[in-house]
Amino acid sequence: xxxxxxxxxxxxxxxxxxxxxxxxxxxxxxxxxxxxxxxxxxxxxxxxxxxxxxxxxxxxxxxxxxxxxxxxxxxxxxxxxxxxxxxxxxxxxxxxxxxxxxxxxxxxxxxxxxxxxxxxxxxxxxxxxxxxxxxxxxxxxxxxxxxxxxxxxxxxxxxxxxxxxxxxxxxxxxxxxxxxxxxxxxxxxxxxxxxxxxxxxxxxxxxxxxxxxxxxxxxxxxxxxxxxxxxxxxxxxxxxxxxxxxxxxxxxxxxxxxxxxxxxxxxxxxxxxxxxxxxxxxxxxxxxxxxxxxxxxxxxxxxxxxxxxxxxxxxxxxxxxxxxxxxxxxxxxxxxxxxxxxxxxxxxxxxxxxxxxxxxxxxxxxxxxxxxxxxxxxxxxxxx
Amino acid sequence: xxxxxxxxxxxxxxxxxxxxxxxxxxxxxxxxxxxxxxxxxxxxxxxxxxxxxxxxxxxxxxxxxxxxxxxxxxxxxxxxxxxxxxxxxxxxxxxxxxxxxxxxxxxxxxxxxxxxxxxxxxxxxxxxxxxxxxxxxxxxxxxxxxxxxxxxxxxxxxx
Numbered sequence: 001x002x003x004x005x006x007x008x009x010x011x012x013x014x015x016x017x018x019x020x021x022x023x024x025x026x027x028x029x030x031x032x033x034x035x036x037x038x039x040x041x042x043x044x045x046x047x048x049x050x051x052x053x054x055x056x057x058x059x060x061x062x063x064x065x066x067x068x069x070x071x072x073x074x075x076x077x078x079x080x081x082x083x084x085x086x087x088x089x090x091x092x093x094x095x096x097x098x099x100x101x102x103x104x105x106x107x108x109x110x111x112x113x114x115x116x117x118x119x120x121x122x123x124x125x126x127x128x129x130x131x132x133x134x135x136x137x138x139x140x141x142x143x144x145x146x147x148x149x150x151x152x153x154x155x156x157x158x159x160x161x162x163x164x165x166x167x168x169x170x171x172x173x174x175x176x177x178x179x180x181x182x183x184x185x186x187x188x189x190x191x192x193x194x195x196x197x198x199x200x201x202x203x204x205x206x207x208x209x210x211x212x213x214x215x216x217x218x219x220x221x222x223x224x225x226x227x228x229x230x231x232x233x234x235x236x237x238x239x240x241x242x243x244x245x246x247x248x249x250x251x252x253x254x255x256x257x258x259x260x261x262x263x264x265x266x267x268x269x270x271x272x273x274x275x276x277x278x279x280x281x282x283x284x285x286x287x288x289x290x291x292x293x294x295x296x297x298x299x300x301x302x303x304x305x306x307x308x309x310x311x312x313x314x315x316x317x318x319x320x321x322x323x324x325x326x327x328x329x330x331x332x333x334x335x336x337x338x339x340x341x342x343x344x345x346x347x348x349x350x351x352x353x354x355x356x357x358x359x360x361x362x363x364x365x366x367x368x369x370x371x372x373x374x375x376x377x378x379x380x381x382x383x384x
Numbered sequence: 385x386x387x388x389x390x391x392x393x394x395x396x397x398x399x400x401x402x403x404x405x406x407x408x409x410x411x412x413x414x415x416x417x418x419x420x421x422x423x424x425x426x427x428x429x430x431x432x433x434x435x436x437x438x439x440x441x442x443x444x445x446x447x448x449x450x451x452x453x454x455x456x457x458x459x460x461x462x463x464x465x466x467x468x469x470x471x472x473x474x475x476x477x478x479x480x481x482x483x484x485x486x487x488x489x490x491x492x493x494x495x496x497x498x499x500x501x502x503x504x505x506x507x508x509x510x511x512x513x514x515x516x517x518x519x520x521x522x523x524x525x526x527x528x529x530x531x532x533x534x535x536x537x538x539x540x541x542x543x
Binding site for chain 2: 047048050051052053054056057080083084085086087088089090091092093094098099100101108113114115116117118119142143144145146147148149150151155156157158166169171172174176179180181182183193194195196197198201202234236238240241242244245246247248249250251253255257269270271273274275289
């Protein structure tokens with residue numbers, strides 16, 4: 001089966017885009033600025049999934065698409081390809097993160113203490129309808145402490161490794177330009193850990209939540225507890241032509257470690273991080289990392305399953321391509337169904353043949369169901 | 385300080401450091417986070433004192449940001465950061481370089497101009513004053529942020 005070109009419809013297509021954009025109205029710099037200022041968490045989510053950190057461009061993508069997140073991510077991923085890769089920064093380590101929020105649900109007294117940072121975790125979720133009656137929601141100022149919080153904290157995992165609570169495997173030193181990079185090479189399985197973590201960093205927030213949640217509810221092999229959740233700013237440490245390493249500024253990042261009992265004397269950890277502040281994504285992604293080892297083929301916690309199905313551009317692109325003309329494919333299915341029906345009618349007059357529905361309105365669905373292979377081998381529409 | 389444990393030291397606040405012209409990393413980091421309008425103004429005042437530079441690079445591009453996983457110590461790519469980059473060379477051979485997060489090419493070029501001027505000892509006092517004022521401003525902003533963060537420190541009791 002192959003795609004065939006269709007002809008016609010140029011005018012309708014042009015008017016359809018106009019209709020879409022007319023509803024959005026003019027997109028100008030003020031609108032982009034307003035989005036960047038008022039929706040930082042949405043901007044962060046889009047930057048993480050686009051794997052491109054530039055808040056103003058992310059706000060522009062949101063403005064231009066009217067907030068359709070998959071379209072916005074696609075715009076940014078596409079725009080990114082117009083830019084040259086200038087450098088690979090020095091790897092970010094936890095003890096150098098400018099930390100604004102650091103909590104643990106597993107350990108009450110963590111070294112450095114628990115710092116809630118900016119959060120609604122303990123707030124009432126009440127819609128401020130008064131805003132619509134001209135009572136603006138004006139935030140009360142933070143009553144700042146006399147002294148500043150320490151900006152840097154080591155990871156909780158580093159402390160646990162020192163205590164012997166967590167395995168401390170020897171790490172392999174890899175030069176920054178030798179780190180496996182999904183923007184330059186395909187995702188193959190079993191994936192190097194660097195590919196798994198990069199793929200999760202770029203993953204669709206809703207997708208990793210759905211699969212991570214399935215593991216949390218019991219379809220995984222380990223129930224997660226948040227070992228450490230951190231919102232921070234990372235320095236972008238680059239090299240001057242003279243060799244001096246310096247920070248070209250900071251970017252917001254989130255990271256999570258989740259913990260589970262190992263059955264023995266040690267704690268097992270999962271890890272995830274992403275550009276921007278997006279707690280649900282990193283907790284869900286770390287849960288998938290925690291559960292991946294030993295997961296059954298086809299389980300939501302299996303690496304191949306969750307990495308393939310949470311790539312936002314591929315997943316949304318595949319979904320929306322079904323809206324495009326499939327007339328030849330579908331006609332072919334109908335022809336096959338009619339042939340089967342005609343063949344069945346010739347052999348027996350008493351009833352429909354096995355695998356063929358007599359409800360004509362549902363016949364295409366029944367035909368598709370009959371063609372479903374074993375669930376372990378998913379249907380791949382690669383040749384179309 | 386007496387009585388401080390290793391753990392206390394681990395979490396100690398970074399002592400604010402006044403940047404020196406001789407410390408190249410501090411100079412570059414201060415320029416990268418300096419007030420944008422003031423940085424550009426400084427570059428404008430320095431330019432007449434410098435011979436015409438050759439512009440080697442001025443453009444935006446991507447810097448891939450790797451991070452180290454805390455569980456297995458694996459370095460992986462978090463994603464790319466858009467930066468503005470400027471690179472110039474003076475007739476003497478001195479190279480000025482600027483890279484800042486974002487898309488502001490003038491800002492990166494201003495950084496490269498100040499970098500080159502500092503190496504050539506052009507208006508050193510003016511540059512030194514600028515660096516110390518901006519570094520103080522940056523430190524004050526960070527301190528202000530961290531005072532707000534400290535206000536959210538929580539002691540949970542279980543019962």
